[in-house]
Amino acid sequence: MKCRQCKSEETKVLESRESKDGLTVRRRRECQHCSYRFTTFERSEELPVYVVKRDGSREPFDRQKLLRSMSVACQKRAVSAKELEGIADYVELTASQRDDREITSQAIGELVLDVLRHLDPVAYVRFASVYRAFSDPEDFVRELQRLAQNSRFNKFQGDLENSDVVQ
Structure with a gap:
């Protein structure tokens, strides 16, 4: 995951939480290069039927x-x-x-x-x-x-x- 601040690809996950519905994962991340912290939300992509x-x-x-x-x-x-x-x-x-x-x-x-x-x-x-x-x-x-x-x-x-x- 790229840092939104400096675009470095060196980030680490500080915390992960699954949503109540189990379809989304919230991750708190920190850039190893500039120490910028940000949150990402991950959802699996459903292909249409x-x-x-x-x-x-x-x-x-x-x-x-x-x-x-x-x-x-x-x-x-x-x-x-x-x-x-x-x-x-x-x-x-x-x-x-x-x-x-x-x-x-x-x-x-x-x-x-x-x-x-x-x-x-x-x-x-x-x-x-x-x-x-x-x-x-x-x-x-x-x-x-x-x-x-x-x-x-x-x-x-x-x-x-x-x-x-x-x-």
Whole structure:
């Protein structure tokens, strides 16, 4: 680290402290040449994650866009904002851990669907209908048949069949 006063590269660290969030380190330094003291703040540089769209174009990962699309699918469902934030954290972490720091929009959709499948079957079908671009009722039927493999959905379906509503 160069001294800001005399530009010498001979400095020593007197004190280091990590910030509360753990993302920044504050260092108190002293120049060995002119004895000037100064403070530096160090933060690791986060490289952006890019989403590779279906048409091959790339755009920076947009957490808010992901949250909006999940919110629409989970509207009037028992899925909390905290749970949606958790899903977004999971997707963002998965993408950022990739060596190339790129993730396809298809992979993002599959990650979200995998979580929603277990969290709320209705939200899952809603999200799948947009993500997989359902064009007719048969698409919904096929997706419901896939979902029927899930034991939580089977329990829900069994409860429905045994209720007074269906009889």
